[in-house]
Amino acid sequence: MLFDVLIIGGGIVGCAIARELSRYRLEVALCEKEVEVGFGTTKANSGIIHGGHHAAPETLKGRLEWEGNQLWDDLAADLGFGFARVGELTVALHEEQLPVLDRLLHHAAVKRIPGVERWEPARIRSEEPALSHDILAAVYAPTTAVVNPYEACYALAENAVQNGVTLLTGLPVRRLHQKDDLWEVVTPGAYLASRFVINAAGLYADVIAAMAGVQTFTIHPRKGEEYLLDKRLRGLVKRVIFPCPSPVSKGILIIPTYDGTIMVGPTAEDVHDRTDLTTSARGAQTVFDAVRRLAPGIHEKDVIAQFAGLRAAADGEDFIIGPTAKRGFINVAGIQSPGLTAAPAIARRVVELLRDERLKLELRDDFIAKRPAPIHFAALSTQEQIALALRDPRYRRIVCRCEIVTEGEVLDAIARGACTLDGVKFRTRAGMGRCQGGFCTIRCMELLARARQLPMTAVTKRGPGSWLVCARTEEEKASAT
Amino acid sequence: MITSNPRHLRGSYDVIVVGGGPAGLEAAVAAQEAGADHVLVVDREPEAGGILLQCIHCGFGLHRFGEELTGPEYAQRVVKQALAHRIDIVTDAFVLDIDLQRRVKLMTREEGVSLVEARAVVLAMGARERTRAAARIPGARPAGVFTAGMAQRLVNLYGWLPGRRAAILGSGDIGLIMARRLTLEGVEVAGVFELMPHPNGLNRNIVQCLHDFDIPLHLSTTVVEIHGHNRVEKVTVAPVDGDLRPQMERAWEVECDTLLVSIGLIPENELSEQLRLRMDPVTRGPVVTSAMECSLNGVFACGNVVHIHDLVDFVSAEAMLAGRSAGLFAIGAPLRPDNVRLLPGENVAYCVPHTISTEREHTVYMRTRRILEGCRLRLVAPDGRIVYEKRLRYVFPAEMVNLKLKPAILQHFHDDALRIDIVGRSAER
Numbered sequence: 001m002l003f004d005v006l007i008i009g010g011g012i013v014g015c016a017i018a019r020e021l022s023r024y025r026l027e028v029a030l031c032e033k034e035v036e037v038g039f040g041t042t043k044a045n046s047g048i049i050h051g052g053h054h055a056a057p058e059t060l061k062g063r064l065e066w067e068g069n070q071l072w073d074d075l076a077a078d079l080g081f082g083f084a085r086v087g088e089l090t091v092a093l094h095e096e097q098l099p100v101l102d103r104l105l106h107h108a109a110v111k112r113i114p115g116v117e118r119w120e121p122a123r124i125r126s127e128e129p130a131l132s133h134d135i136l137a138a139v140y141a142p143t144t145a146v147v148n149p150y151e152a153c154y155a156l157a158e159n160a161v162q163n164g165v166t167l168l169t170g171l172p173v174r175r176l177h178q179k180d181d182l183w184e185v186v187t188p189g190a191y192l193a194s195r196f197v198i199n200a201a202g203l204y205a206d207v208i209a210a211m212a213g214v215q216t217f218t219i220h221p222r223k224g225e226e227y228l229l230d231k232r233l234r235g236l237v238k239r240v241i242f243p244c245p246s247p248v249s250k251g252i253l254i255i256p257t258y259d260g261t262i263m264v265g266p267t268a269e270d271v272h273d274r275t276d277l278t279t280s281a282r283g284a285q286t287v288f289d290a291v292r293r294l295a296p297g298i299h300e301k302d303v304i305a306q307f308a309g310l311r312a313a314a315d316g317e318d319f320i321i322g323p324t325a326k327r328g329f330i331n332v333a334g335i336q337s338p339g340l341t342a343a344p345a346i347a348r349r350v351v352e353l354l355r356d357e358r359l360k361l362e363l364r365d366d367f368i369a370k371r372p373a374p375i376h377f378a379a380l381s382t383q384e385q386i387a388l389a390l391r392d393p394r395y396r397r398i399v400c401r402c403e404i405v406t407e408g409e410v411l412d413a414i415a416r417g418a419c420t421l422d423g424v425k426f427r428t429r430a431g432m433g434r435c436q437g438g439f440c441t442i443r444c445m446e447l448l449a450r451a452r453q454l455p456m457t458a459v460t461k462r463g464p465g466s467w468l469v470c471a472r473t474e475e476e477k478a479s480a481t
Numbered sequence: 482m483i484t485s486n487p488r489h490l491r492g493s494y495d496v497i498v499v500g501g502g503p504a505g506l507e508a509a510v511a512a513q514e515a516g517a518d519h520v521l522v523v524d525r526e527p528e529a530g531g532i533l534l535q536c537i538h539c540g541f542g543l544h545r546f547g548e549e550l551t552g553p554e555y556a557q558r559v560v561k562q563a564l565a566h567r568i569d570i571v572t573d574a575f576v577l578d579i580d581l582q583r584r585v586k587l588m589t590r591e592e593g594v595s596l597v598e599a600r601a602v603v604l605a606m607g608a609r610e611r612t613r614a615a616a617r618i619p620g621a622r623p624a625g626v627f628t629a630g631m632a633q634r635l636v637n638l639y640g641w642l643p644g645r646r647a648a649i650l651g652s653g654d655i656g657l658i659m660a661r662r663l664t665l666e667g668v669e670v671a672g673v674f675e676l677m678p679h680p681n682g683l684n685r686n687i688v689q690c691l692h693d694f695d696i697p698l699h700l701s702t703t704v705v706e707i708h709g710h711n712r713v714e715k716v717t718v719a720p721v722d723g724d725l726r727p728q729m730e731r732a733w734e735v736e737c738d739t740l741l742v743s744i745g746l747i748p749e750n751e752l753s754e755q756l757r758l759r760m761d762p763v764t765r766g767p768v769v770t771s772a773m774e775c776s777l778n779g780v781f782a783c784g785n786v787v788h789i790h791d792l793v794d795f796v797s798a799e800a801m802l803a804g805r806s807a808g809l810f811a812i813g814a815p816l817r818p819d820n821v822r823l824l825p826g827e828n829v830a831y832c833v834p835h836t837i838s839t840e841r842e843h844t845v846y847m848r849t850r851r852i853l854e855g856c857r858l859r860l861v862a863p864d865g866r867i868v869y870e871k872r873l874r875y876v877f878p879a880e881m882v883n884l885k886l887k888p889a890i891l892q893h894f895h896d897d898a899l900r901i902d903i904v905g906r907s908a909e910r
Contacts, residue, residue: 277622435609460711461623
């Protein structure tokens with residue numbers, strides 16, 4: 001298959017680029033090694049659209065952070081995923097942190113971010129009563145938002161496919177060769193060729209760059225552990241709560257997620273293994289010690305799920321976006337925080353880079369900007385629920401009791417591309433609640449097996465090797481013969 | 482298994498029972514016998530009978546039916562009894578919400594979403610299992626970590642094996658029964674690991690499920706890390722010290738592709754929380770009167786939703802009481818008030834019901850915090866006077882203690898609160 005542009009990596013960045021390129025008359029492919037998009041760093045993202053004032057204006061990420069921030073409202077409206085500008089507070093607990101608040105206010109002034117202001121303790125207490133009384137002052141930013149990172153990623157990918165992008169999942173890139181004006185992309189399943197290759201391979205961006213013969217940077221995985229708390233703590237804080245940032249991390253936050261749960265984390269720990277997604281007792285201790293200084297009422301006993309993700313930090317800590325010594329090979333690497341925020345702006349920048357490289361860009365007149373949004377039954381009013389269930393019997397059966405997810409939503413997720421239990425979970429929330437899949441796992445497995453015509457032994461949690469059941473019981477074997 | 486899905490729902494019922502396990506079905510029958518004409522049981526599974534349907538082992542019904550039954554047999558009896566009483570049972574259905582006027586938002590396969598009025602509601606949603614996250618077991622998140630009940634469901638109801646070599650965390654009854662069940666299916670069980678110094682399940686299950694099959698039980702030991710990227714590859718286990726802290730220098734690794742977690746049940750109280758019922762922080766179920774009425778008039782509860790029982794027979798007894806009260810409430814008969822609060826005292830984790838009357842006979846259920854022998858159960862008045870004392874040879878947390886409280890015992894008691902203590906010699910190592 002021959003393409004104009006081939007994107008390696010189906011995380012939020014790769015998917016945003018694919019969707020942006022789908023506006024033009026181009027043959028575009030998105031190549032992802034996992035069986036579904038968003039299964040790498042994206043799925044463990046904190047889901048914050050940063051206010052724009054954290055990163056310094058002189059850095060690339062500082063510019064793209066604010067630029068990206070402003071693109072999210074339209075993106076969420078067009079693609080129909082959850083997005084809410086809840087605002088944030090960065091709080092100072094010690095005298096020596098007060099200059100940090102001044103620096104944030106300065107960044108906001110330079111970037112002209114509206115509404116960023118300093119709050120004194122009385123205001124903080126009345127607006128966020130769960131926060132510690134030791135807080136000396138805070139910087140409030142109304143521009144910060146929360147989003148469901150995988151939902152955004154799926155929405156971008158779906159819309160890209162709607163507009164003609166070829167999505168290739170479960171296809172790791174093994175080798176890259178430059179031949180005349182073409183890049184040959186060797187994968188186990190298919191031989192692909194493209195004029196341009198965009199390296200958005202996240203944790204493996206340096207490996208892909210090396211395949212292209214431009215090994216100019218190294219990715220250093222930095223692990224972040226996150227802890228999700230029980231839904232009954234909904235509303236504990238209304239805004240995202242940041243401590244004063246350190247040089248390597250924005251610190252450990254309290255996040256009111258778009259879905260209404262409270263999430264605390266992440267840690268920041270440099271690791272060597274790019275597959276190390278383990279959580280640790282030490283990580284939990286670090287997180288809860290830190291967040292209790294911000295909000296003393298938070299307790300480990302309310303944890304309903306824990307997970308870890310790896311940030312793809314490059315040497316120098318800034319984003320690496322640009323052409324390389326090899327013509328047609330463009331890096332989009334080192335996209336750590338605020339990568340999610342910046343993703344739509346990164347995508348636009350990539351289009352400009354391609355234009356500079358003399359790729360002919362003609363806008364399509366049949367571009368479909370809007371994606372039909374999936375139904376979230378639990379979010380509907382009673383009258384809407386009654387009408388929907390009357391119309392469609394698939395919305396008359398609950399699959400996930402904790403998050404009130406119907407069979408219709410699960411089947412819709414599968415139709416949209418979910419082929420694993422995690423894929424269904426990230427799209428519908430089935431299995432994300434307090435019972436953590438105790439009720440819905442078997443139901444989702446059956447629906448996956450039926451819709452995708454797989455034997456139950458081939459239904460997986462997240463792709464090859466993550467099987468869930470291995471064989472029939474003796475009784476079943478006996479009754480089958 | 483027989484169930485009956487009514488062709489059409491009524492717009493209102495005398496009693497709506499949430500949950501069609503033994504608690505819900507027994508309550509429905511009792512409500513009807515007390516005078517409620519129209520009783521509806523709502524269950525989310527395709528068949529009524531609750532978790533008993535997957536409990537294919539014996540050991541049920543000795544108290545209730547005077548004979549030993551399997552779970553499905555016990556379930557069948559209570560379902561048949563409900564059908565004989567012409568109770569409406571709607572399955573594959575779900576109660577989405579109940580408001581303060583007892584309007585029930587219901588989802589059914591036949592009618593979709595509808596609002597149905599109830600004069601009285603009985604909460605009988607049962608319990609859910611504590612998960613890996615509740616125990617905060619660190620490590621990777623591969624496939625192959627199941628709660629014991631879910632594995633039981635996979636094996637017994639769906640006929641699928643969850644793996645080839647399993648480790649089991651927690652010695653709760655479901656975990657013990659699954660150790661035996663998997664062994665019989667040819668799955669190797671590497672061991673059962675229990676954090677506490679004593680088993681968490683019934684003694685008969687330790688003997689019949691572990692000892693008889695040479696499955697090792699490691700007390701004061703816990704899983705400290707799960708390994709494996711896609712599927713479980715092994716777990717690290719470590720002994721714990723007196724403060725339950727793992728001693729990592731003595732840790733070892735257990736090769737397995739499956740980890741079953743059997744670390745207890747939590748009453749399933751989403752609806753109770755939506756109704757803002759007063760809850761007991763220890764049982765994590767609603768606070769109930771001796772009539773099994775919750776803090777909201779006309780709302781009753783029974784079974785594992787109130788507190789975790791170890792025998793279904795006691796669930797039945799409690800459900801009959803709750804159902805009768807709901808039936809009486811529905812026909813407008815007054816419920817007689819309680820006049821004494823029961824307070825858990827020394828070594829007593831909780832007691833249910835939370836209030837009683839000195840005029841009537843009650844069964845009070847309680848759990849101890851520790852293993853004790855040569856004990857005395859005491860009812861103590863607020864001034865410290867011992868109102869009643871009973872000898873118990875041996876108590877331990879995994880077995881509920883039942884106390885029959887007759888009016889004669891409280892004849893000369895005139896205060897408003899009674900503390901329950903269990904004192905004895907510690908029998909822990």
